Amino acid sequence: MKRFLLLMTFCFMILIPNCYAYSSGFLYMIKAMNIELNNVNGLPLNEEIYEKYNLIVYGSPITVNDTKQRWKTTENGNWTKSAGAWNGAGERGEYWILGQDFSGKSVHNEIFPDDYNSGTSPLNWNYRVINGAVESWSDASKYMYEEQKEYMLTQKLSRFGTTYDLTVLDIGLDKARLENYATWGSTGSVYTEKPGEGNVYWVATFSIPPMAGEAKLNSVLELPNGTEYTMSKDDEKIEIPLSFGAYIDGLSEYAKAEHIKVIESELKVNGVTYNTVSASETIRISKNGNLIIKKEDYPGVEKITLNFECNSFAATYFPSDPVLYSNKNVTVTINLESDSKNKVLYYNDENAPTIYRITIKRLSVDARGNTIEEDLCINNKTRIPFVCAGQVIKIEVETSKSADKVTFDFAGFNSIRKLDSLTKRFLWDEPKSRGEKTIYSNLTALQRMYNMPARLTLEEQKAETEVYSAIYVVPYQTTQTLHSWNSLREEKKDAFKIDESKLFSRKENSYTLVVRASSEVGSRTKNYKFDVAERWDELYNHDISKYISNY
Numbered sequence: 001m002k003r004f005l006l007l008m009t010f011c012f013m014i015l016i017p018n019c020y021a022y023s024s025g026f027l028y029m030i031k032a033m034n035i036e037l038n039n040v041n042g043l044p045l046n047e048e049i050y051e052k053y054n055l056i057v058y059g060s061p062i063t064v065n066d067t068k069q070r071w072k073t074t075e076n077g078n079w080t081k082s083a084g085a086w087n088g089a090g091e092r093g094e095y096w097i098l099g100q101d102f103s104g105k106s107v108h109n110e111i112f113p114d115d116y117n118s119g120t121s122p123l124n125w126n127y128r129v130i131n132g133a134v135e136s137w138s139d140a141s142k143y144m145y146e147e148q149k150e151y152m153l154t155q156k157l158s159r160f161g162t163t164y165d166l167t168v169l170d171i172g173l174d175k176a177r178l179e180n181y182a183t184w185g186s187t188g189s190v191y192t193e194k195p196g197e198g199n200v201y202w203v204a205t206f207s208i209p210p211m212a213g214e215a216k217l218n219s220v221l222e223l224p225n226g227t228e229y230t231m232s233k234d235d236e237k238i239e240i241p242l243s244f245g246a247y248i249d250g251l252s253e254y255a256k257a258e259h260i261k262v263i264e265s266e267l268k269v270n271g272v273t274y275n276t277v278s279a280s281e282t283i284r285i286s287k288n289g290n291l292i293i294k295k296e297d298y299p300g301v302e303k304i305t306l307n308f309e310c311n312s313f314a315a316t317y318f319p320s321d322p323v324l325y326s327n328k329n330v331t332v333t334i335n336l337e338s339d340s341k342n343k344v345l346y347y348n349d350e351n352a353p354t355i356y357r358i359t360i361k362r363l364s365v366d367a368r369g370n371t372i373e374e375d376l377c378i379n380n381k382t383r384i385p386f387v388c389a390g391q392v393i394k395i396e397v398e399t400s401k402s403a404d405k406v407t408f409d410f411a412g413f414n415s416i417r418k419l420d421s422l423t424k425r426f427l428w429d430e431p432k433s434r435g436e437k438t439i440y441s442n443l444t445a446l447q448r449m450y451n452m453p454a455r456l457t458l459e460e461q462k463a464e465t466e467v468y469s470a471i472y473v474v475p476y477q478t479t480q481t482l483h484s485w486n487s488l489r490e491e492k493k494d495a496f497k498i499d500e501s502k503l504f505s506r507k508e509n510s511y512t513l514v515v516r517a518s519s520e521v522g523s524r525t526k527n528y529k530f531d532v533a534e535r536w537d538e539l540y541n542h543d544i545s546k547y548i549s550n551y
Contacts, residue, residue: 061095245286484534
């Protein structure tokens, strides 16, 4: 019976370490990167050690068949004596040997406490020549790229969280044996032996951080026409232009594009795959497209909601590197116009006054102080005119002589219709405090202009037509519909890293100026689309000529 129990205990000790249950994320990573689940000696890959030490190790400290294996109790140890990773119970400490690499050689623990503290810095140690040290650096099977070797030889070595002004080249290739090469995401380690008292030498392991420990994958999902759309009652479909992909940033000079085995992005719309893009040996991918939404596919609804989801991953050729993941979600809404009588702004009577033209000019002052009218700039990317928040504009409307009243309103964000405190300060408070002439004769007139719909004044009567006009100041806190230096700075949180290719691209839906001409027989409306860029006083010191077509 005793012999049977001993045999069962022996089998238990052999079998359990080879039956690890991996987490789904770790299993996906090792499968995607073709990492072997077992090394040449049949020991299994250890996820606990990867999580604690960022090293690819097979087996575990308690299955190491090495007479040099040791244990030390430490306050912040990652391991539990005679068990697995420390999880709050048991004797806490560190093992000297963590397990094996793929070839079966022992992997030493860089944070295993020193047996002997000489009181001197590693910079002053008299390192000993180690058998196999030079050969370890010549073994091409240990690394995949010359960048890895150069990185390991030239980077500063560290122990117990302290980095020293010391490299492998400083120590000497014959005195520093390579144990693990660093990759983009895993730590490298080097084995040395240092002197103690009485001509006794002690082992000292140094570590080197990953080559691209700060690398980050970013999913990209851009909708140049914004996230709010309207499909009129006469439209049967609408096209939504889009761009999606991914890029990697945070790379060091040693992390190269050719190290990328695959970088891939998948775009889903309402949970269904719409398109994918993938490549290798590059750090950036992108793909453009047009999503067509048909009204017939959404019967009986007033609003269509689309959930766009861009999922991306990137993997290097290094078997030990984790897969990088990234996700970005955007919600798009499409409003379907109906024949509702509540939408009087867009209702046209057959015999109502005709609106022949709508003209918007921006007003400025020349060197002599004279007011001049200038055309709005046209955006090269959207081909739509734009103004700046805080700019003074003149709205001019020419109608048939049958019009009794002409008003204007804005469709879009409410901010363009609101007299904010900053606009009032620049238009009224500061000019009055300096005794200067203001655009509006009194504060009531200024406030009335922002009570929509606002009325235009009859300016000129012609033989067959009438011209109405109004002076309007675009509020300073109007929502921008185009990407600007400001919005891109906020996006990156760095004024020196803005993506200039996105300047003046679509950020939100454009505004619509809605003009309404009325008489006793009815009303007629006409629309004018335009965009709003950033505040004019923040834009004036930038050269925007390359972004506009009539500059």
